Amino acid sequence: MLTAAELSAVRADFPLLARTVRDGRPLVYLDTAATSQKPQCVLDAEQDFYERRNAAVHRGAHALAEEATEAYEAARAAVAGFVGVAPGELVWTKNATEAINLVAYAFSNATAGRGGDAARRFRLGPGDEVVVTEAEHHANLVPWQELCARTGATLRWLGLTDEGRLDLGTLDVIGERTRVVALTHASNVTGAISPVAEVVAAAHAVGALVVLDACQSVPHLPVDLHALDVDFAAFSGHKMLGPTGVGALYGRRELLEAMPPVLTGGSMVEVVTMTETTYAPPPQRFEAGTQMVAQTVGLRAAVEYLGELGMDAVAAHEAALAQRLLDGVAQVPGVRVLGPSTAEDRLATVAFAVDGVHPHDVGQLLDDAGVAVRVGHHCAQPLHRRLGVAASARASAGVYTSEADVDAFVEALGRVRTFFGAGAR
Amino acid sequence: MLTAAELSAVRADFPLLARTVRDGRPLVYLDTAATSQKPQCVLDAEQDFYERRNAAVHRGAHALAEEATEAYEAARAAVAGFVGVAPGELVWTKNATEAINLVAYAFSNATAGRGGDAARRFRLGPGDEVVVTEAEHHANLVPWQELCARTGATLRWLGLTDEGRLDLGTLDVIGERTRVVALTHASNVTGAISPVAEVVAAAHAVGALVVLDACQSVPHLPVDLHALDVDFAAFSGHKMLGPTGVGALYGRRELLEAMPPVLTGGSMVEVVTMTETTYAPPPQRFEAGTQMVAQTVGLRAAVEYLGELGMDAVAAHEAALAQRLLDGVAQVPGVRVLGPSTAEDRLATVAFAVDGVHPHDVGQLLDDAGVAVRVGHHCAQPLHRRLGVAASARASAGVYTSEADVDAFVEALGRVRTFFGAGAR
């Protein structure tokens, strides 16, 4: 857990937190689940790359190109290490969404015969099933719907409890026909952390591959993807103090080796003729064209920053904030939390509905007080439908969030129903 | 054309150009065709975005989210304007390679029935033909090979002259069966500028769509995509003074409207249920997940920088450099230029083979003199094969390149054959 002094040192590292909004109100940033703010060291790392080492990587033999290639591969090693995997198992993408789509399209391409016999296990067809959950972000739902539409496979899903937790009673949806199970590690709406071990066991028992959406876990918890024993995982740099424009796909080495490429072009080939192309080994096979090199360098600075704080300390700090958020919201009459009401196995991400007031209006009043929360369906329409609402407001914390931030939010939330005359009805 | 004073002001804007390499030699950067260096204003624009306006775009209602969304859409308008198209016709991608793949996968998905009847014109099958050229970068060749492999269409190609120019005598490859013609605006190896009008006329005469690889033209020439009358075009930010991690696809509005999505996930949907999803209009339909927002802001700064210099002035400056490069190389015995030997319709990108010395060895000796050129096949193996070599060395200039850079290169090149004892044989 961070001491007050540590936290204020952390906050000083994030230039944006010092700004004011709406006629000079201090910013209370509680939208970290959407995107995190960036510490100065991340900005400096990118800037330094451009000022001293910028060149095309894996393509040149001159001094700059050597240095750029080294920076790029060192970033890969650092980020891979941060999530407990080998550098050769980490593919750079522009965001987590691309990472998940990459896996889905590898299945499509294998189904179309690409990748030959080695890619056999990625072929899908009628009778095969892809399993997701009702808690998924659209990024881990729509690509699988589209994959099923392209291949004739069937989409099924695990259900949720009324608290928004994965309902393990529905685990028997995973069966002999299941080929892929895609689930989120932690929900960006309810904050609930999924029982990954149980799902992995069920999936592996029937030979299905597990794709983990680790977008919300990697920034907030210590995550070891090898220990979790998932087959693929996706996460985004911008949510973990890193730059926009960079994300990553983890894939078990032998799976990456067997997968046909998805995006094709420069730097991922071996021999190209007009009629035929052979492909480089992973991870290069999946990194077509000039990559987001400066951003990988920035992301390395971000994981080093988090690593120095220690992910256990980060998680403990945020657990305390989760408790304070839940306690604070519970004090405000007419507010219902969407998700677990206790802080166990839960992120400091609290979505809620205010009786009689639409989330957009809630968000507007909070914004007027300088409090930035997200309103809408948070890219999880089915989850909202399951919990009986069309949309919600969401306050989400990060390593730089203070108790004062939470208190300012709760104070402003207390004024919402009065303003809209909802308390009276 | 830039005056000496203008050029030295330009060079002062690029921090990296001041660095030294290999034991203190001043850097002579002649690898701009691989990636350009960045002016300070681009770095500042990104930094400023992160320090003051960073938030999720198109997803939030708070003050920061509003400002971030505005910055993002203003960047789109600026970059679209730079290439003569409407903001709604410009889709952000991570690089040009992704942009070309996006079009190819839209064809695949339409062929698999996605996008319904509206996407009819994107369906391909046996008997249909996709036409490329022998000059293509792998990024504008391999995605079409793979598209043909997935759909059963046939890949054909336009040939080249011995000087590496498009051989218009082969234009009759484009015929009734042609559905797509993909060609580069300017070759990254030979520097030859393609006769786009002739190809567009031939393609449109048979109802085929034209995909232009504008990677090497947009950074160096005034380009108006509407005037060129192409249907799609792709380019990359990192080659045009912008950040890594951002590129763009231009598509004629009615084509983008008819195309099924490729990457799917957040921010590109309308209504999502567990079983079905409807999609937002373009360009959002093609921008799944959190985008490279800071990089689009950086790219806006880059096109504004180029716009202030004036693309006519940039092109004139580089035309003079092309002439000086060609003249310089012609003085060195045993060096053969791959590509047009005159500066007409040609970029300041000069690839060459040195008699009896492998390009890697050429590059090493130049690098030792502080001269950064690219060696290898430059992601264009078929082009090299067509010109009778496996690989080449390539010197390429940009707006910040000086005559002194060219002279230093020519001087060092003059020592290559002696060092390797190739002159003697």
Place this chain on the structure above:
Amino acid sequence: MSMEQLYQQLILDHARERHGHGLRGDASGPGAGESFQVNPTCGDEVRLRVRLSDDGTRVADVSWEGVGCSISQASTSVLSDVVTGAGVADVESFAAAFDDLMHSRGAALDPATEERLGDAAAFAGVSKYPARVKCALLGWMALRDALIKASKGE
């Protein structure tokens, strides 16, 4: 701007009363049209029906159904008041004026336009919040689409 300026009493009242709420009449057929619109950010929805007069020159009836924030609900409610019984050409020019208002970014209205917009001028404050402009326009988008369908249906 204060929240009271944004959420004028007229808006809060309309959001609660919602004139024209509750679908009636036909979704299609001669002189009838229906449109369904979604605000993708928040999932807010509106389904709106129009019926034209027999000669096709006037809006004989408007009805709608939807979930959304107070801005979108109030705006569609005001729409219902403004449009019912009005000439189609007038409706179109009114919609264009409202569109201009929403994109004015808080610039002051000229008195003629303010007069013209009547109750709808209460939404002026929304134009300062770009993310909310879509909310105010949701019903109007549905109206335009439904009118096209209704006149095609003839």
Place this chain on the structure above:
Amino acid sequence: MSMEQLYQQLILDHARERHGHGLRGDASGPGAGESFQVNPTCGDEVRLRVRLSDDGTRVADVSWEGVGCSISQASTSVLSDVVTGAGVADVESFAAAFDDLMHSRGAALDPATEERLGDAAAFAGVSKYPARVKCALLGWMALRDALIKASKGE
């Protein structure tokens, strides 16, 4: 480092003479193996064949064909000298030592290793240029792969 240190005379000589160049013998069959390797950066290629002794313990013959830079050509030429007639186990440990050399980033060799590597120590300078390491290892990668195939072929 100077170019003369990188391109030692021994390297330039081997690049010109290319010992073992020109394929001979069988590509497959008992005790025979062939491998084709490409350096994707530059398209350089090598195709290399080995034949094992009847008892499978020694490399009876090595031959190769390829296009490439002086580093890759010279390295494969030296390989041919070192490997022909050597015991398979020795070849493997030599290959490992050469690999270490290539990843030493210019650190000084200990005298025993230098002694052990013989002519191959001339490639020490290459380790300072990460982009060239692949060139020096291209032939060795082909050798390792061909040896695996040759021993499987038994």
